[in-house]
Amino acid sequence: MTVRVQPEPFDAGAELNGFAQGRSDVGAIVSFTGVVRDVDGGLREMQIEHYPGMTEAAIAGIVAQACERWSLADALVIHRHGPLAVGAPIMMVATAAAHRVAAFEAADFLMDYLKSRAPFWKKEVTVNGAEWVAAKDADEDALNRW
Numbered sequence: 753m754t755v756r757v758q759p760e761p762f763d764a765g766a767e768l769n770g771f772a773q774g775r776s777d778v779g780a781i782v783s784f785t786g787v788v789r790d791v792d793g794g795l796r797e798m799q800i801e802h803y804p805g806m807t808e809a810a811i812a813g814i815v816a817q818a819c820e821r822w823s824l825a826d827a828l829v830i831h832r833h834g835p836l837a838v839g840a841p842i843m844m845v846a847t848a849a850a851h852r853v854a855a856f857e858a859a860d861f862l863m864d865y866l867k868s869r870a871p872f873w874k875k876e877v878t879v880n881g882a883e884w885v886a887a888k889d890a891d892e893d894a895l896n897r898w
Contacts, residue, residue: 753819753827755812757802759834764844771828771846778825780852782859786843788836794879800833800842801873807831814865822858824849829862833872864895 764785772781788798815827828846836842845862849855866872874885 756830778848780855781848782855783846790838796877798836799875818858822854867891868895
């Protein structure tokens with residue numbers, strides 16, 4: 753299990769290749785990479801803040817739950833912080849399991865957690881000013897299904 757919270761960009765392809773390398777003990781590897789989406793053509797950047805130490809511990813705890821619940825062989829979560837440009841990767845989740853359903857469900861669970869509960873604060877800086885991103889009911893509904 754690997755959890756990294758970092759300001760530096762990452763190469764999702766290289767991360768996935770490294771995660772999958774030498775794995776003969778699993779039948780499925782699932783990955784997802786989230787990127788900064790433009791807001792009506794006016795997003796200048798997304799600013800992501802967190803509390804070092806607390807954030808990594810919270811994510812590691814939920815990854816451990818996912819590993820146990822879906823009998824994962826391994827899991828990877830990378831999440832960036834700091835100012836991020838439109839199109840930049842924000843986060844990546846990868847899961848490895850004996851079967852595809854477990855790998856997909858665990859990855860989906862982890863993404864829902866990161867979207868709604870991980871201790872990050874996001875601010876959209878647009879051509880019209882800056883605004884903190886509020887929690888969305890749809891994100892809470894997605895997490896509640898677990």
